[in-house]
Amino acid sequence: MKFTLDFLDAFLTIAWLTLPLLGSFTCVVAGLGLVVGRIENWTPFNALYWSFITASTVGFGDIRPSQKPSKILAVVIAFVGLMFTGIVIAIAVESATYAFDRNVDIHKLTRPVGP
Template identity: 45%
Template sequence: MEFTLTFIRFLFWALYFAAPLMLFLLLVIIALGQGVGRLEKWGRFDALYWTFITATTVGYGDMRPVRRMSRTLSVLIALTGIMFTGILVAMTLHTATMAFERHVDMGMVKEIKKQI
């Protein structure tokens, strides 16, 4: 339980410090998606839905851009989404590692490694 609380605390602070970057990337994704929505004459909610499906690289295929500019913007949305996801995963792994190092005796880990 203590490990989990440490992890949550570290993750909160990591997200706090990375919030400006994450917010910027999120706004870029939303702005590009709304641009595609206007080009394709989609509603705002449909454009937002399509944007997050594209940014997370899920790609259901139920909506797809037809115009060349929209397709170009969709590639930018996907790349920005990959950056966003990568940063989030990296922060989560780093905070888990920090919490692990704080709560685990590294001498004991080395002893276990020797026995394996």
């Protein structure tokens, strides 16, 4: 339980510190999604839905752009989504490493050498 609490503490602390960057990426995805929605004549809801599905690299394919400028912006949205995901993964790895270092004695994990 201590490991989990240390992980969550580290994760939330680092996430809080990177919140301006993550928030900026979220705003870029939403803004570009609304631009694409205007180009493609989508509702704002569909535009935001599409942009976040694209940013998460899920890409269901139920809504897709047909105009060339929209397709270019889709690539930008996907790239921003990859950066967002990479940062969240880096936060999780760093948090797990921190919790591991605080709660696991590495010497107990290694086997003694010899007979």
